Amino acid sequence: MTVTISEVARAAEVSTATVSNALNGTGRLSEATRRRVREVADRLGYLPNPAGRALRTGRTRVLGLAVTTYGGHSWNFSEVAYYARLITSATAAAHRHGYALTVLPAALTDRGWRTLAVDGVILLDSPEGDPAVAALRSRGIPIAFDGRPWDLAPGESWVDNDHAATTLRVLDHLASQGARRIALLAGHATDHYTRSCVEAYERYVDEPLIGHIEEDDTEGRVAAGRLLAAGADAVYGLFDGCGRAVLSAARALGLEVPADVLLVTCSEDPAYGWTSPPVSTVSLDPAGTVDLAVTALAGTLAGGPATVHAGRPTLLTVRASSVRTVPVTAAGAGPPSRA
Amino acid sequence: MTVTISEVARAAEVSTATVSNALNGTGRLSEATRRRVREVADRLGYLPNPAGRALRTGRTRVLGLAVTTYGGHSWNFSEVAYYARLITSATAAAHRHGYALTVLPAALTDRGWRTLAVDGVILLDSPEGDPAVAALRSRGIPIAFDGRPWDLAPGESWVDNDHAATTLRVLDHLASQGARRIALLAGHATDHYTRSCVEAYERYVDEPLIGHIEEDDTEGRVAAGRLLAAGADAVYGLFDGCGRAVLSAARALGLEVPADVLLVTCSEDPAYGWTSPPVSTVSLDPAGTVDLAVTALAGTLAGGPATVHAGRPTLLTVRASSVRTVPVTAAGAGPPSRA
DNA sequence: AGTGATCGATTAATCCATTAACCACAATCG
DNA sequence: CGATTGTGGTTAATGGATTAATCGATCACT
Numbered sequence: 001m002t003v004t005i006s007e008v009a010r011a012a013e014v015s016t017a018t019v020s021n022a023l024n025g026t027g028r029l030s031e032a033t034r035r036r037v038r039e040v041a042d043r044l045g046y047l048p049n050p051a052g053r054a055l056r057t058g059r060t061r062v063l064g065l066a067v068t069t070y071g072g073h074s075w076n077f078s079e080v081a082y083y084a085r086l087i088t089s090a091t092a093a094a095h096r097h098g099y100a101l102t103v104l105p106a107a108l109t110d111r112g113w114r115t116l117a118v119d120g121v122i123l124l125d126s127p128e129g130d131p132a133v134a135a136l137r138s139r140g141i142p143i144a145f146d147g148r149p150w151d152l153a154p155g156e157s158w159v160d161n162d163h164a165a166t167t168l169r170v171l172d173h174l175a176s177q178g179a180r181r182i183a184l185l186a187g188h189a190t191d192h193y194t195r196s197c198v199e200a201y202e203r204y205v206d207e208p209l210i211g212h213i214e215e216d217d218t219e220g221r222v223a224a225g226r227l228l229a230a231g232a233d234a235v236y237g238l239f240d241g242c243g244r245a246v247l248s249a250a251r252a253l254g255l256e257v258p259a260d261v262l263l264v265t266c267s268e269d270p271a272y273g274w275t276s277p278p279v280s281t282v283s284l285d286p287a288g289t290v291d292l293a294v295t296a297l298a299g300t301l302a303g304g305p306a307t308v309h310a311g312r313p314t315l316l317t318v319r320a321s322s323v324r325t326v327p328v329t330a331a332g333a334g335p336p337s338r339a
Numbered sequence: 340m341t342v343t344i345s346e347v348a349r350a351a352e353v354s355t356a357t358v359s360n361a362l363n364g365t366g367r368l369s370e371a372t373r374r375r376v377r378e379v380a381d382r383l384g385y386l387p388n389p390a391g392r393a394l395r396t397g398r399t400r401v402l403g404l405a406v407t408t409y410g411g412h413s414w415n416f417s418e419v420a421y422y423a424r425l426i427t428s429a430t431a432a433a434h435r436h437g438y439a440l441t442v443l444p445a446a447l448t449d450r451g452w453r454t455l456a457v458d459g460v461i462l463l464d465s466p467e468g469d470p471a472v473a474a475l476r477s478r479g480i481p482i483a484f485d486g487r488p489w490d491l492a493p494g495e496s497w498v499d500n501d502h503a504a505t506t507l508r509v510l511d512h513l514a515s516q517g518a519r520r521i522a523l524l525a526g527h528a529t530d531h532y533t534r535s536c537v538e539a540y541e542r543y544v545d546e547p548l549i550g551h552i553e554e555d556d557t558e559g560r561v562a563a564g565r566l567l568a569a570g571a572d573a574v575y576g577l578f579d580g581c582g583r584a585v586l587s588a589a590r591a592l593g594l595e596v597p598a599d600v601l602l603v604t605c606s607e608d609p610a611y612g613w614t615s616p617p618v619s620t621v622s623l624d625p626a627g628t629v630d631l632a633v634t635a636l637a638g639t640l641a642g643g644p645a646t647v648h649a650g651r652p653t654l655l656t657v658r659a660s661s662v663r664t665v666p667v668t669a670a671g672a673g674p675p676s677r678a
Numbered sequence: 679a680g681t682g683a684t685c686g687a688t689t690a691a692t693c694c695a696t697t698a699a700c701c702a703c704a705a706t707c708g
Numbered sequence: 709c710g711a712t713t714g715t716g717g718t719t720a721a722t723g724g725a726t727t728a729a730t731c732g733a734t735c736a737c738t
Contacts, residue, residue: 002478002479004723004724004725005724005725005726006724006725014687014688015687015688015689016688016724016725016726017687017688017689017690017725017726017727018686018687018688019725020725020726020727021687021726021727024726026726026727027686027687027727028684028685028686028687029686029687030685030686030687033686033687045477047454047478048454048724048725049394049723049724049725050393050399050454050455050456050724051390051393051394051397051399051456051723051724051725052394052693052723052724052725052726053454053724053725053726054389054390054393054456054693054725055388055390055391055394055692055693055694055695055723055724055725055726056692056693056724056725056726056727057693057725057726058390058693060389060390062441081420081423083423083427084420084422084423084426084427087423087426087427087442088422088423088426088442091442091444092444095444100441100443100455101441101442102401102439102440102441103426103427103430103440103442104439105430105431105434116389116439117389117390117393138384139341139386140341244609244610244613247613248613269608269610270583271583271608271610271611271613271614272610274583274586274587274610274614274615275610275613275614275615276613276614276615276616277615343693343694343695344694344695344696345694345695353717353718354717354718354719355694355695355696355718356695356696356697356717356718356719356720357716357717357718358695359695359696359697360696360697360717363696365696365697366697366716366717367714367715367716367717368716368717369715369716369717372716372717387694387695388693388694388695390693390694390695391693391694391695391696391723392694392695392696393695393723394693394694394695394696394722394723394724394725395694395695395696395697395722395723396695396696396723397723
C-alpha cells in the first residue's frame, strides 16, 4: 500500500541513504542520480513516513495552539469571534511557514496530552502561574506568547497590544461624549489583558464600577444589568459578548443606547455594525497579532532570535452606540444609526 | 532531557518490554511489577515518544479537518460563524475521543501536506470530483464526510441535514408572509449543500432569481442589490454573510426590511438577533453535525461500522425580517423589532 | 610511484516503542 | 517421576527515515 524509502532505493538501484539525500537535497550526489531518484520516487508515489522522520529528526513540523485562560471552562468560547479569527489566522500563518497547527485543549497538562508531538506552542493569554508554561518549559518545548506573559524565559517571544493605552483612549472617547460614570464590564480571568485594562480603568476613574461577565450569556446580561442599575451612564466591555449583554440589559431596563447609556465593546464581530444601534467596537486585530506570534515561533524554531512585538495597534471604530451628538462614522464602520 | 523507555527499564530493573506492557496494561505481569514500573515511570516523568509509538503502531491519534469547498480561496472564511463553530466543536469532539485535531489547508493535495500524519480526515462539503477524496482513498486514510458526499466508498460515514426540506420550509414561510417573488442568494461552490438548496428552490418557484455571493463582502452586496433591483420581494441567503449583504443593499436602495423585502439567511451568528431589524436565520447546527462526523470517524478507526446521519434537524428562527404581520418570536430568537 | 584530495555513493548506527516468540521455573497431573 | 500447564518475565525483530563514518575509485601533484 504505502511505499517506503527502501522500495524506492531498490527500484532506483541505490541505497536508502542516497534516496534520502537525493530527496532532501543533502549529501554529495551527482545531478544525474539525484534526478533519477526523484523520478523513481515520483513514479512510485513515495511519501516519506512522518513518524519515521520525526523519530529520527526529533521534529514534527506541527505547532500547538493553547488557550489556557479559561482553565476549567474549556471550549465554551466557540462563539467568540475573537478566537474564531485568531484560530483561523494562526492556522494560515503556520501553513505559510510549513507547519501544521493543532488546537490543544485547555487542560494542557493532562496525561495523554503530554504525549502530543509538537515542535512549539503558542499560548494565548497565559494567566499568572500558568501550569502549562512550566510543563512546556520542562519538556524543552519552545513557547511564543500571544498576550504578554507574566515571566519570560530566554528565547521566548511574545506579542501584545498596548491595552492600557487602548483603554485610556476608549475612556477618553466616552468622557468626551459626556459620560460621567463609566463602568467596566470585565471577566474573571487573571490574564494580562484583563488586568492591564482594569488597572488603567481604575487609575482613570474616581469611583470604579466593575462587572464580571464570563462565557455564559445570561450571566453577562445580569452583570450588565447590575452596572446599569448602579447608575452607569457608559459601559466599556472587554469581551465580545459584552456588547450584546449591555444592549439586552438596557432594553430590559427601558434604557436607550446611546441616549441613556453609551456603549463600547471589544469585538471582532462585524455584526456590531448592523445592530440596533450599531455598537462602537475596539478591535485588537487578533489575526494580525497571532500571525506575528506564529512567525516568531517559527523563527525561533529555525534558530533565529526571540522577538517582542509590544503595543500592536488597536482600532476603535466609533458607531452610534457611543455618540451623543452627531454620528461619527469611522472607516469600516457600519451604517449610521436610525434611532 | 527527555526520558526514554529504556531509562525507565534500567531504573526499574526490568526489560523495556515489561515497561511497555506495564504502562499499556498489556502482556502478563504480576500486579507488583506493574505497579512498581508505573511508579518509576511517574517518578522519572516518563512520556512515551509519540514518533516512536506512531512508527511502530502506525497510528498517530490525530485527525485532520479539511475544507475543500472553497478550493482556491483558502481561508478567507475566517469570519464565517459557521466554520468557527464547526472547527471548535470538531476539536472538542476529537479530544473527547482521545484524538487531536489539525485543520488542514484547502490545497490538501499539495506536496508537503501529503506527508502529514493523520489517522483519518473529516471533509467538509466536499465538492464533486474532489481531488482530496481520491488522494486520501489512495493512501488508505479513512474519511468521514460532513455534508453529503458525491460518491461513497465502503466504510465511509457521512452526516448532513436535509437541505431540500429546509429550503422548502423557508420558502413556505416566506410565501406565507406574502412573498410573491422570492430570490435565492447562493454561492459559486459545487458542493452538495448549494446544489440541494438550489434544486429545491428551482422546483418551488416559477421563475428562479438567483444571485451568487462569495466570501468577499462587497461582491455579496452587489449580488444582493441586483436581486432587489430585479424585483425580489424576499430573499433567502444560503450563507452567513448573505443577511448583512441584503440589509446593506436594501438600505442603499431605500428599501425597508421587512416592509419591502422579506429576509431569511442561513447563519450561526447570534448577532442576527440584534440587527436592525433582527434577521430570521436558519441554523444548520454545524457543531452538532460535525460532532457526529468526528464520532463516526473515531468509531470507524476503532473498528466499528460506518454510519450515516442524514436529515439532521435544522432550526428556523423567525425574527422581524421575515414577518409582515405580527412578530413571531421563536425559542432562542432575539428581541422584538422596534421598527 | 607514492601521497592526498575529491567525488559519489554505501554501510551501519540511531531515534523509541511495541510485540511475537521464546525461556526459565514452579506447580499440577497421571 | 516424567510430562503438561501456567506464570512472569526477557530477547530480539520490527517500523521508516536520517546521517556520521567509511570506502573505492579517479585524478592531481610532487
